[in-house]
Amino acid sequence: MTLRFRLSVNGERHSTTLRTALSERTHSTSLSVRPEFIEGRSESNGRSRTIDKSCLNCYDMNMLRKFLNTFVDILYPKICLACKTKLKNKSSIDNLVCAGCWEKIKRNPPPFCCSCGRHLRNSIKNICADCVRKQLHFDRAFSPCAYEGVTKELIHMFKYKDKDYLGFTLSKLMIEFIKDYNLPMEFVDLVIPIPLHKARLREREFNQAEILSNHIASEFNKRVLPDALMRLRNTKTQTELEISERFANVQGGFSAAKNEDIKGKNILLVDDVLTTGATSSEAARTLKNAGAHIVFVLTLAN
């Protein structure tokens, strides 16, 4: 069988073909090829048809993924996802981001607000001016980075440009933060990602919070419950709303799947960004109504 692919590399489209034996066994798998796998077509018996991803088994997909990555690596040198300069293998971070851009990631220094986790400029109080006026339902939130500059750009690529593999690199910032500030992971029973609504998940094909959760949980040997929370509504994107509207937009937006898994547990709720805290707060309220004991929030940036 001959496969013909169209690849998009840095905005340019290229075609190539690959001869391979593909089994017709049915096995659902998600495709994650770097750079973006745009389209696969098969030509057998002189006919052309679009490949059904579900008919490729995992072995075939791994072979295909390796082949495509090698093919692209040979033809196209890797560039930094943030500044687009050519990467020097030894100093780059996971062959994705140059050392210069990684250095530019703005970390949140202590002291931290005891509620939202932002850096406190006025260290006389232990809570920021925003949190004094709000009722947030989580016990405490933490974020290693400020949501600006390189961090904002990388998160945008991670979520909206199909670069799910960036989750491994970005989760390192969260893991490093947990270790640097001795966050009490020994008391955490479960790691729960903020879920996407199923319609948005279908569109994006991955939940960025779940990818981050998996890496964190694996580092600290914790259990992840990706289905503990469910989004009931496909709410408007929070960024389009005024701060006061964000809390109303997410109210009643989650349900907890199984109370017996959550009851009495200390939970680390994970998401990519915390802005007003409305989404995390509503998710924490839902978990507490289902019996959760303590809910900490960890986001990559705030």
Ligand SMILES: [Zn+2]
């Ligand atoms: Zn760079």
Ligand SMILES: [Zn+2]
């Ligand atoms: Zn605060």
